[in-house]
Amino acid sequence: MRTVLSIFVKEFRGYFVSPIAYIVISIFLLITGWFYFTTFFLVDQANLRNFFQMLPFVFSFVVPAVTMRLFAEERHVGSYELLLTLPVTTRQVVLGKFFAGLAFVAALLAPTLLYAATVGMLGEMDWGPVAGGYFGALLLGGAFCAVGLFASSLTRNQIVAFIIGTAICYGLTLIDRVLFFLPQTLLGFFHFLGIDSHFQNVAKGIIDSRDIVYFLSLMFVGLYATHLAMEGKNR
Secondary structure, three states, X not given: OHHHHHHHHHHHHHHXXXXXXXXXXXXXXXXXXHHHHHHHHHHOXXXXXXXXXXXXXXXXXXXHHHHOHHHHHHHHHOHHXXXXXXXXXXXXXXXXXXXXXXXXXXXXHHHHHHHHHHHHHHOOOOHHHHHHHHHHHHHHHHHHXXXXXXXXXXXXXXXXXXXXXHHHHHHHHHHHHOXXXXXXXXXXXXXXXXXXXXXXXXXXXOOOHHHHHHHHHHHHHHHHHHHHHHHHHHO
């Protein structure tokens, strides 16, 4: 556990020693703030529903940008081979990097609490769906971090890792929007596979064990696939 914590601290600090973290945070807040508040006064309702509805699509691009460097950069510069000379296992490295990415997603979401505070001052807000929305956002961020980490483990090129991660995350988000193209016999499977419906359920304050299991399963599959990919490259 101490080794995982050390890797986590190293990776999380690494985000903030370059301008990339601040650029990603700024772009995220600019996009979500603009699209949310431009429609807020038209809807005339004190809630964050529109913010949470757009979040899976925004995260599909932002989270892969956060995770693309975690393995790809180290393999490109050769520092990952140096890391393996230390008494660490692949599992510890994967978990440390995953929690660093998830912590950065949490830091990304933290300033958006000002949206909730602002809206709460403008009208009577139901704080239950807001709490559910942020809980769901962390689950969504964790699932996309696991996918992005897997994409980063496949290549030495950060841009390629970003494209692969974005394609998978956006595909999972888009599945719910294209169900009418699919045959009736496959609707149930692909509806469960789509990430947006699970997130929107949690964001409404509906805590269903099926949605929690879905997100945890996606995290496990992504991290296990990352572990297998890195173990294969270590041989």
